[in-house]
Every structure is written in structure tokens, then in C-alpha cells.
Amino acid sequence: MTKSPLLAQGRSYLAIPGPSVMPDAVLNAMHRAAPNIYSGALIDMMPALMADLRRVARTKHHVAMYIGNGHAAWEAALSNVVAPGDKVLVPSTGRFGIGWGEIATDLGAQVEVIDFGRAAAMDMARVADVLAADKAHEIKAILGVHVDTSSSVRNDIAGLRAVLDEVGHPALLMADCIASLGCDRFEMDAWGVDVMVTACQKGLMVPPGVGFVFFNDKAEAVRAKMPRVSRYWDWMPRAHPEEFYQYHCGTAPTQHIFGLRAALDMIHDEGIEQVWARHAVLARAVWAACEAWSQRGTFALNIADREARSHAVTALRLQTPNATALRDWVQQNLGLTLGIGLGMAAPGDPAWHGFFRLGHMGHVNGHMIMGLLGGIEAGMTALKIEHGASALDAAAQVIAGH
Numbered sequence: 001m002t003k004s005p006l007l008a009q010g011r012s013y014l015a016i017p018g019p020s021v022m023p024d025a026v027l028n029a030m031h032r033a034a035p036n037i038y039s040g041a042l043i044d045m046m047p048a049l050m051a052d053l054r055r056v057a058r059t060k061h062h063v064a065m066y067i068g069n070g071h072a073a074w075e076a077a078l079s080n081v082v083a084p085g086d087k088v089l090v091p092s093t094g095r096f097g098i099g100w101g102e103i104a105t106d107l108g109a110q111v112e113v114i115d116f117g118r119a120a121a122m123d124m125a126r127v128a129d130v131l132a133a134d135k136a137h138e139i140k141a142i143l144g145v146h147v148d149t150s151s152s153v154r155n156d157i158a159g160l161r162a163v164l165d166e167v168g169h170p171a172l173l174m175a176d177c178i179a180s181l182g183c184d185r186f187e188m189d190a191w192g193v194d195v196m197v198t199a200c201q202k203g204l205m206v207p208p209g210v211g212f213v214f215f216n217d218k219a220e221a222v223r224a225k226m227p228r229v230s231r232y233w234d235w236m237p238r239a240h241p242e243e244f245y246q247y248h249c250g251t252a253p254t255q256h257i258f259g260l261r262a263a264l265d266m267i268h269d270e271g272i273e274q275v276w277a278r279h280a281v282l283a284r285a286v287w288a289a290c291e292a293w294s295q296r297g298t299f300a301l302n303i304a305d306r307e308a309r310s311h312a313v314t315a316l317r318l319q320t321p322n323a324t325a326l327r328d329w330v331q332q333n334l335g336l337t338l339g340i341g342l343g344m345a346a347p348g349d350p351a352w353h354g355f356f357r358l359g360h361m362g363h364v365n366g367h368m369i370m371g372l373l374g375g376i377e378a379g380m381t382a383l384k385i386e387h388g389a390s391a392l393d394a395a396a397q398v399i400a401g402h
């Protein structure tokens with residue numbers, strides 16, 4: 001047997017931007033015998049589960065659940081409102097904006113991308129220009145990613161609504177909150193979002209496997225005019241069920257539903273405002289450390305503007321030696337897994353190794369974030385990576401002073 005590294009034992013820590021850390025309460029809730037799917041607890045809990053999901057999304061409107069990940073939710077949402085030949089607008093700020101647009105293309109939509117690069121938020125003036133130029137109102141939907149997990153930019157979704165209203169454009173506002181729900185403030189109804197997609201394995205703290213599409217009455221009216229919607233993706237029977245709540249479209253994701261129940265209880269016990277505030281303070285601690293490290297060497301935050309940074313994920317650059325060496329070191333020696341870079345360079349391109357990401361979404365607290373940052377500091381010290389000093393002091397100041 002090979003001997004494991006001295007300091008790698010103990011509970012490991014997956015600090016990547018999804019899947020996120022699973023709370024013991026979620027794991028324990030899932031650990032049960034196969035439940036009765038015809039009657040009993042599983043059936044009885046669904047109405048309250050749906051209501052509590054709406055509370056997290058800050059909406060009074062509808063929600064459909066699918067067995068599937070975020071990609072499934074992307075496709076589900078588009079399948080209900082975008083027909084072949086329809087035009088959609090993608091203001092892109094990273095890999096996930098592009099990815100959602102690619103799914104629309106594959107479904108036969110005409111996709112127009114406004115590319116804002118990978119290090120800045122959407123510029124609303126440019127979005128307004130494109131919408132204003134669309135006098136015939138051919139653009140049927142805008143696909144806005146709230147937090148693009150590849151670049152860690154956070155976009156102003158309420159700002160997109162304001163632009164649509166100013167221009168007087170009727171397009172549906174569709175938001176991807178897969179990384180942001182339960183981390184960064186999001187208010188579906190107050191922000192005028194028509195369709196929102198999310199998945200359970202990030203801020204919702206449940207293993208991957210369930211995707212959600214929230215939609216309002218305006219989106220439902222667009223759905224009613226679709227020439228056809230594929231049976232599995234159709235949100236109507238899921239949001240307006242006649243039989244088993246949400247799942248007369250196939251077997252329910254039984255254990256996930258119990259896990260989700262536990263996660264929603266945790267979120268509501270803490271209070272969503274408190275959940276957002278916790279993520280905000282922990283993100284500021286991460287930024288404080290990263291800004292200190294970036295004073296020397298090649299360490300850098302991808303998003304310079306604090307206002308445009310997500311509270312759930314931080315994308316970073318480290319060229320010398322490189323981020324992969326650091327990730328490998330903390331993984332092997334400390335049991336700490338950091339996220340790979342995504343969408344910044346093609347895999348196979350040596351530049352790919354110069355990027356990495358920290359997930360700080362969901363079930364995270366002060367000691368975990370200090371441990372994460374301390375692990376990175378130790379890794380950079382061990383690998384003799386040049387970096388600025390006092391990063392942990394800076395993070396501790398944020399934690400202490402919140």
C-alpha cells in the first residue's frame with residue numbers, strides 16, 4: 001500500500017463551484033429505504049416543497065421540476081418558449097452564456113450573441129441598442145446568466161428588465177440562476193424575470209440530479225402559442241399536476257426530494273436574507289485574501305470590479321508555475337479540491353493551466369473559508385509561488401469585522 005500524504009487525512013473539502021458541499025442534514029435525509037411513491041410522505045410533502053422553492057426564488061408563479069442537471073433545465077426552459085426559427089439574444093459574459101445559447105441553436109433558434117468578453121459584466125447600453133434596433137420585435141427572449149460560473153461575473157438581471165421596459169420590447173426575460181440561487185440576492189418577481197432556470201447542486205446543497213424551471217403567466221402564454229413542445233420538457237403537467245404533484249411525467253427523484261426538503265429547511269431556518277449576507281461576507285473575505293496575494297507575482301482575480309463579482313464563486317489566474325500545480329498540491333497534501341478554470345483557454349492549450357476557481361456557495365461558513373484560504377497560502381509557500389503577503393490577515397479582518 002502506498003502511504004498517503006501526512007496531512008491529507010480528515011474530512012476532505014470540495015471547494016469547487018458545483019457540486020457544492022452537502023450538509024449532513026441533506027445526506028441523512030436521503031439515506032433511507034426506497035419510499036412509497038403512490039401515497040404517504042413523498043406525495044404529501046410536495047405542495048409545501050414547491051411553495052418553499054418559490055420562496056427561495058422570490059416568486060409567486062410556477063415551478064416545474066425535472067430529473068436532470070442545469071443543462072437539462074436550460075433545454076427545458078427553451079423548449080417551452082422557443083420554436084425553430086425564433087430569435088433569441090444572448091448577452092454573454094462567459095462560458096455559460098455561450099453554452100445556453102448553443103442549446104438554443106441546437107433547438108433551431110436564431111441566436112444573436114453580444115459578447116462582453118470574460119472579465120466584465122453586461123453593458124446595458126449595448127443591450128439597449130440591440131433591442132432598440134429590433135423594431136419588428138423579432139427577438140423572442142433574452143437569455144441572461146445571473147452569475148457566469150466560468151468568469152465569476154455577476155450580471156444585473158434587474159437592469160436587463162429595465163432596459164427591456166425602457167425600449168418597450170416584449171421579449172421574455174430568461175435568467176440562469178444555477179450558480180446564484182441561494183447565494184447571491186435574486187428576486188424573480190420584483191426584478192421582472194419571466195423564466196428562471198436553476199439546479200439543485202449549487203446553492204441548494206443537494207447532489208446533482210434535479211433541475212427547475214420557474215415561469216410566470218406571461219411565459220405560460222408564450223408557451224400556449226408554441227406549435228409543439230416535447231413531452232418530457234413540457235412544463236405544463238409538472239407545474240399544474242393532476243396526479244402525483246410534479247411527477248406524473250415519470251418516476252420521481254425520490255431521495256433527492258427528501259434531500260431538497262432538508263436543504264430548504266436549512267435555508268428557511270437561516271432566512272434567505274441571512275443566507276445572502278453570509279455569502280457576501282465570505283466572498284469579501286476571499287477577495288481580500290486574493291487581492292493581497294495579487295500584489296506580487298502572477299496571481300490575479302479575473303473580475304477587477306468588486307460590484308461585478310459573484311458571492312458564490314471566484315475565478316482566478318495564476319501563471320507561474322501554474323494553477324494546476326497549486327490545485328494538485330492542495331488536493332494531494334491537504335484533501336482540498338479547488339475548481340479548474342473553465343472557458344478561459346481551451347483544454348490542451350498550455351494556458352489552460354493558468355486558471356482556477358474557488359467555489360464558496362451553499363454550505364460554507366467562516367472556518368471553512370479561512371481553511372480554504374490557509375490551504376492555498378500553504379500550497380503557494382510549498383511550491384515557492386511568488387505572492388503578496390498578509391492575505392490571511394486581510395481575510396481575518398473581514399471575518400472579524402463583519
Ligand SMILES: *Cc1c(COP(=O)(O)O)cnc(C)c1O
Nearest residue numbers: 069070071096147149178179199
Ligand atoms: C453549473 C452551471 C450550469 C450547468 O449546470 P450543470 O448542472 O453542470 O448542467 C449552467 N449555468 C451556470 C451559471 C452554472 O453555474
